[in-house]
Amino acid sequence: MPKDSGIGASSKRREDVRFLTGAGNYTDDINVHGQAYVHFLRSDIAHGRIKSIDTSAAEAMPGVVKVFTGKDFEGVGGMPCGWEVTDKHGAPMQEPPHPILAQGKVRHVGDPIAAIVADSLEQARDAAEAIDLDIEVLPAVMNMKAAALDGATLIHDDLKNNICYDWQLGETDDAKVDEVFANAAHVTTLDLVNNRLVANPMEPRVAVGEYKPGTGDYTLFTTSQNPHVIRLLMCAFVLGLPEHKVRVVAPDVGGGFGTKIFHYAEEAFCTFAAKACNRPVKWTSSRSEAFMSDAHGRDHVSKIELALDADNNFIGLRTNTYANLGAYLSTFSSSVPTWLHGTLMAGNYKTPVIQVNVKAMFTNTVPVDAYRGAGRPEATYQLERVVDKAARELGVDPIALRRQNFITQFPYDTPVALTYDTGDYNGTMDKLEVAADLAGFAARRAKSEANGKLRGLGINCYIEACGIAPSNIVGMLGARAGLYDAATVRVNATGSISVMVGAHSHGQGHETAFPQVVADMIGIDESMVEIVHGDTSKIPFGMGTYGSRSLAVCGSAMVKATEKVIEKAKKIAAHLLEASEADIELKDGEFSVAGTDKSVAWGDVTLTAYVPHNYPLEVEPGLEETAFYDPANFTYPAGAYACEVEVDPETGQVTIEAFNAADDFGNIVNPMIVDGQVHGGIGQGIGQALLENCAYDENGQLLSASFMDYAMPRADDVPFYGVDHSSQTPCTHNPLGVKGCGEAGAIGSPPAVVNAVLDALNSGGKAVDHIDMPVSPSRVWAAMNS
């Protein structure tokens, strides 16, 4: 029986009512009295030296308040990077400055050169046209392999080359890896590209800065997944402001998918300019501007080699990846191709020897950082594509090959630095085989063939490391932040509860799911609990929402704080009931004395806490507790996905006929929300596999700069998805036993789609062993006809 409330219930989302009636409060809906508008003049040149900027005509234009250039920020810090990666020789990564407005050089199309603040946006835009720029065009550095060569044009003149770091994980002894491959019965090798993507949350980024001269207080309203992180970075590293004088508010946020984690120059600019102009300053990104200023995702070029013994056991894996970081280091960019990618190369398999090599490159492109999955999709794609190719080369069933090599004993220490606490990869594969009706595939293929179509089945597995992250471990790996989270449970006198959480909800339904947990623990109605998030002035602290961490990390803090509340409430109840605290039980919102019929209701205890007339003297009045929670390990959601496609052999057109996911997320609080998260991830993964590609030409011009030429998945590009999460191995180290579900769909789906297309082509007698994403009709057609 499905539950109708509490943990495990598909409670309807309470936040929906405001969104469905147009009553949401997104950042662009906020207008501060007297605000001015900023327009950024952005470079249309990928790489160039700024000779001069003449703003005098612009300053004289109607409505212009002030024009800023890089000079105005010479005494101000640059945009910081939050993770220092150490290269394989022990040296720190090369870390170039990233000014708020370009200084000396422009390094990508979209690099902001000047900022015009005016009474209206139109006036600011008009004035931008009056700025006289003299920029010497330099050769654009676009190709990662060429960028790595000695003598390549330098993007940052003060760095020794364009390589941010040359990093390695796993087996450090090259000879040992060579020996494994030399002794292999079979080696499968694959060169592939993980296409550059643009996250494109439907809400473009917005920032509104405000300064109160009377008190010296700043407020920044911004489209962020983690307002405290923005405040910390902006205050400590960029503007040098005391945190207690700065409030950062991220109200309703229209999707993030990683790209709203990072601290962006526009946020620091609006905060700075609010004081400099003595007026609130608002910036609203247009979509075209978003394409050239939001951090992009993926963009890896990899070679992967898998060694198998004569019995088809995986005995070695080696990868060599070039990872594009763009022109500057975005907030967490350096961690994505390394600790969020290399550590996942074991996947679901017990491969004993693994070596991961990553060269991270600067190029004249928009900075690249975390996008849904962040490094883990890149790892999964390589691994699951090479396993599939190996199965085809060996003529064995791809599922059997995977099952044979699955890790089955837990905990399992991988050769790439992780310890998987729990999992059941055969369990999810069993669920998938049933849910996707794999037994019926041959008949479906025959039917497609009768209609002149090729039909393919693509299978893949994935594992991800979520619940980011144990602070002591990430600290050793170079993170410049802790990755715990925090919650305050404030019980009001009449028994209702406000929970201030550090996680931020921008589609994940925290406002519904988090109260389910607290209400369940106390035994009261969910409607008595409300969460507060997204405002540094209201919540204790928080590292925000990304990496499928909200419930696993912040939810754990919330559980700990609720436990403290219950513990204190039991002391008060014991006093009221004249019983020993050890005998007090809490069930269904009633405190009772074990073995008696004496009880007192939740609301009477909470009222007593605030009206402490008849009260234990040794207990403080009030009922409010805070907990910080630092996870002991990552969590490891895993699963198996199946995609069925039809390919039109005449045109190369691919249609997704069926998509099934079997995931193990551990325990689940709200199954409806979990399903929705998986749907959304699959939608984005299908987008990457079939449609999306952020393309530049060789001069660094951004070719896909709007929804006209960046193909987003639309409703008729995707089918209904089958989602099963009944295979559950609860996380062993957090109180709810949850693992996280936000990224799984985006990680698990691209290889399933590509594997399916290749299966279809091979079933039609076309020996095609790889097509790079997006698997567009022209690429499929070309592969079939080459």
Added chain:
Amino acid sequence: MTQVSMTVNGKSVSGDVEGRTLLSGFLREHLSLTGTHVGCDTAQCGACVVHVNGEAVKSCNMLALEADGADVGTIEGQANADGSLNVIQQAFQDHHGLQCGFCTPGMVMSAAALLKENPRPTEAEVRKYLEGNLCRCTGYHNIVKAIMAASGQDVSSIAAE
């Protein structure tokens, strides 16, 4: 500046606008009807869909002056008279047809226009009709399901929740 007058959600409104002011801008900035969202600048995303004289229109793709004298409906006017969610809105909540909510006003307005012209659309018809509405969160599964449910069809056999 030119004066423009129209009926929005049953109320007469007017304002002075520049020739280049878009209907979306007029609704959001002049009337503070911020439920209508702007997600792009190329008329591709549909976050801004409103009804103009009963037709679904991308309000970012129409000048405010072009709507002079028109009867405009926005998401703020969709709920039932008692404030409860209308059938489409309720179906979106029941079937988890929204996550971040940014595309949602446009989706609801498009869905209303679809069901007006096609009261029992098939899955394929819903998907086709939504071609001009992007959603980045839901993978469309629950949006399509919600719209079919709002049309009175039994959606219980559609995979998953």
